[in-house]
Amino acid sequence: MIKIAFYWHQHQPYYKDNLTGEYSMPWVRLHGIKDYIGMALLLEDFPRIRQTFNYVPCLLEQLKDYEEDCARDRFGKLTMISAGDLTEEDKLYILDNFFSANHQNMINIYPRYKELLKKRNFGKKLAREAAKIFSLEDLQDLQVWANLTWYNPLVVQRDPLLSELIKKGKGFTREDKEFVLAKQAEVIRQIIPLHKHLQDLKQIEITASPYYHPILPLLCNQESAKVVLPKLPLPKKRLWAVEDAKMQVERAVQTYERYFGQKPHGMWPSEGAVSDDIIPILAQAGFRWIASDEEILACSLDNKILRDRYGEVVAPEILYKPYRLTVKGDTLHMVFRDHVLSDFIGFQYSKYHADFAVSDFMNRVHSLKKHAHTGKPLLVTIILDGENAWEHYPDSGIEFLRKLYRAISDDGDLECVRIGDYLEEHPPEQTVQHICPGSWIGHNLATWIGHEEKNTAWDLVEIARSFLVSQTEGKRLLSEDDVLSKAWEEIFIAEGSDWFWWFGDDHFTHYKDEFDSLFRLHLKNVYTLFTVDHPKILDVPVSRMALKKPYSYPKRFLSVKLDGLVSNYFEWLDAGRYSANKDMETMHRTSGQPVQDVFFGFDMDNLLIRVDFRENVFFHSMNAGKLVITFVQPEEFQICTSLFTDKPLRFHIKNKSGTHDRKDFYSISLNKIIELSCPFADLGLFPGIEAEFFIELVKGDEIIQRMPFRTVFCFSVPSKDFERMLWQV
Numbered sequence: 001m002i003k004i005a006f007y008w009h010q011h012q013p014y015y016k017d018n019l020t021g022e023y024s025m026p027w028v029r030l031h032g033i034k035d036y037i038g039m040a041l042l043l044e045d046f047p048r049i050r051q052t053f054n055y056v057p058c059l060l061e062q063l064k065d066y067e068e069d070c071a072r073d074r075f076g077k078l079t080m081i082s083a084g085d086l087t088e089e090d091k092l093y094i095l096d097n098f099f100s101a102n103h104q105n106m107i108n109i110y111p112r113y114k115e116l117l118k119k120r121n122f123g124k125k126l127a128r129e130a131a132k133i134f135s136l137e138d139l140q141d142l143q144v145w146a147n148l149t150w151y152n153p154l155v156v157q158r159d160p161l162l163s164e165l166i167k168k169g170k171g172f173t174r175e176d177k178e179f180v181l182a183k184q185a186e187v188i189r190q191i192i193p194l195h196k197h198l199q200d201l202k203q204i205e206i207t208a209s210p211y212y213h214p215i216l217p218l219l220c221n222q223e224s225a226k227v228v229l230p231k232l233p234l235p236k237k238r239l240w241a242v243e244d245a246k247m248q249v250e251r252a253v254q255t256y257e258r259y260f261g262q263k264p265h266g267m268w269p270s271e272g273a274v275s276d277d278i279i280p281i282l283a284q285a286g287f288r289w290i291a292s293d294e295e296i297l298a299c300s301l302d303n304k305i306l307r308d309r310y311g312e313v314v315a316p317e318i319l320y321k322p323y324r325l326t327v328k329g330d331t332l333h334m335v336f337r338d339h340v341l342s343d344f345i346g347f348q349y350s351k352y353h354a355d356f357a358v359s360d361f362m363n364r365v366h367s368l369k370k371h372a373h374t375g376k377p378l379l380v381t382i383i384l385d386g387e388n389a390w391e392h393y394p395d396s397g398i399e400f401l402r403k404l405y406r407a408i409s410d411d412g413d414l415e416c417v418r419i420g421d422y423l424e425e426h427p428p429e430q431t432v433q434h435i436c437p438g439s440w441i442g443h444n445l446a447t448w449i450g451h452e453e454k455n456t457a458w459d460l461v462e463i464a465r466s467f468l469v470s471q472t473e474g475k476r477l478l479s480e481d482d483v484l485s486k487a488w489e490e491i492f493i494a495e496g497s498d499w500f501w502w503f504g505d506d507h508f509t510h511y512k513d514e515f516d517s518l519f520r521l522h523l524k525n526v527y528t529l530f531t532v533d534h535p536k537i538l539d540v541p542v543s544r545m546a547l548k549k550p551y552s553y554p555k556r557f558l559s560v561k562l563d564g565l566v567s568n569y570f571e572w573l574d575a576g577r578y579s580a581n582k583d584m585e586t587m588h589r590t591s592g593q594p595v596q597d598v599f600f601g602f603d604m605d606n607l608l609i610r611v612d613f614r615e616n617v618f619f620h621s622m623n624a625g626k627l628v629i630t631f632v633q634p635e636e637f638q639i640c641t642s643l644f645t646d647k648p649l650r651f652h653i654k655n656k657s658g659t660h661d662r663k664d665f666y667s668i669s670l671n672k673i674i675e676l677s678c679p680f681a682d683l684g685l686f687p688g689i690e691a692e693f694f695i696e697l698v699k700g701d702e703i704i705q706r707m708p709f710r711t712v713f714c715f716s717v718p719s720k721d722f723e724r725m726l727w728q729v
Helices: 027-043 057-067 074-080 088-097 103-107 111-120 127-131 136-148 153-157 160-168 174-200 216-220 222-226 242-260 276-284 294-301 339-351 354-366 388-392 394-409 419-425 452-472 482-494 497-502 512-529 542-546 617-621 722-728
Strands: 002-010 051-055 204-208 289-293 323-327 330-337 378-385 414-416 576-579 595-602 606-613 626-633 637-642 652-655 668-670 673-679 690-699 702-707 713-716
Touching: 002 027, 002 419, 027 051, 027 057, 027 153, 027 174, 027 388, 027 394, 051 057, 057 174, 057 242, 074 088, 074 136, 074 174, 088 127, 088 136, 103 111, 103 388, 111 136, 136 160, 136 174, 153 160, 153 394, 160 174, 174 204, 174 242, 204 242, 204 419, 216 222, 216 242, 216 276, 242 276, 242 482, 276 323, 276 330, 289 294, 289 378, 289 419, 294 330, 330 378, 330 419, 339 354, 339 378, 339 388, 339 394, 354 394, 378 388, 388 394, 452 482, 452 497, 452 512, 452 542, 482 512, 497 512, 512 542, 576 713, 595 690, 595 702, 595 713, 637 673
Parallel strands: 002 051, 002 378, 002 414, 051 204, 289 330
Antiparallel strands: 323 330, 576 595, 595 606, 606 673, 626 637, 626 690, 637 652, 668 673, 690 702, 690 713
16 A cells, blocks of 8 residues: 655745735735635545645735735735726736736636737737727726636636636626625635635644744754855854744644644644754644655755656655654654655646646556555655646646546555554654755755845844844743734744745746835834834845846046036046936836936045936925935945025935934035035945945935835945056956
């Protein structure tokens, strides 16, 4: 007998801003009506198929918000607006984002949705151009299809009205749209009760991950990332947050028990990331077993999991069994995923016909029979996302899974089991004293640390956490103090794995900017809760390193006459230049914004900045406005000037604490342009120092315009050899 343990990991990042209640993205809602409900509904037809599901606690909490119809994400809100009431900005957002589904399996199979996609013409038309040819009927049909396509086929089959809407296909009414949205909450309300019902029937086991899905080894000791990759660069500031790791685990247990009526026995550590440091935390929280990847096992045993040319394991007695892991007197049982079989389901079988995919899977499992005649039954553990793979399959993978479950159910030599049941019946016999620190990706932790962007993000977490620790005065992490409790919650959220997954250049998403912004928002919220200004570095996207700089660099020393006029053509010719029109992020904004161009450069001793305005726009819109130049590196300070209230015009330098030098600078002139000169010495900048800054026009509490929009101006403070070195390069 061969035992097969399917282990489906259900996970989404935390999209909610706890201070406003707003959700930035819709993926909890959309995966809810597609994958979370569908994976469970399918099991009702296959009582012999026992499985294990892992639910991240913060996903359960977000599902609860949608259940109670108190979650609002931007996609949903724009869907609810009548097509005739959409603003120009609304239309542009819809045209850029309401095709965010697998084109082959979720759009092209519906003639009207396919027609709208063709009309949108991605790659050849900007949203602004496409908007001119999208009628109100087109927009309303798009609003409906962007939601309707996500319903799992099993849900559609059980609801005649949804089936009728899909057949209708076009010309949707306001009532049609309202039904599609209302049905979502109804479906989501079934997800958790259905899983609990299947758990109580003992058909599924449900496990948990740490609350906000952090990489536990990195919270406990970031140096653990260097065990496998000794040369991996680490953040400048070391985060030591063992208490946070314990809290994320304890909160996971409490949440699971609240939803499912019992304590969890098993855990999928976020991303299968393990280390010796986390074992006592998990064991003392009551967990009995955890899972990770076969490469972690191989690394821990210092023994490769060898495979033949067909990808079959040469020594299955090593991989297909549980282990006992004992660290510092604490013991957990561990199982390890078959990397190949798991990835075949996750990434390969979607490309094949369902019959061929099922046949290939069954042949691979059957090949193990020759090893399964003695001793304990082999345990083939298959672990993967229970959501992301199915978008790449026709009909959300229903045909493939039905045929797979049927084939296993009909095979007398195979049995699907819950992992906990197998461990109860066949406890591990082999003990290991050490687990290799790493994850399911390459048995290392480099997906979440080591890249410049990832390390920058960890530095920002450590800075915010240190600030919060300074406010706690020895109080527990989660005390009765409401502000402290909410602030710690923001830190825990920022420790989640997903932000670090998208930072760097190893993964791509069209929503990288949104993830970046949301990550920084959670850290900003820590300061907001204490009514303290957040560090200005949090206004700078972490992912800016990968951006093409929307400006040129200075070429030579400048000789500038500060008169607020372009005195001659050559005066600023060799400066670095930023044009708002060419900053792609601001293309749909520039028509009403005051600043047209920014120039920056230097002479031997001074930083020089020039700001050019659109004709008439500035002087009509910026009465009582101010110009703020914010440096974020090498340290935080600002150059501030009021544009109309000061006569003569002057500026001062304000440091991070909010105080400023008593010295006022008058080396600034406003006429048709602004020209400003400030000594490097007064800025605390010396030759060779790398400096980064951005510029904002501010009126009252409102930022009118920022330059550059989502990155910073960078330069190295010049030495006297600047021009000679530049020519050599």
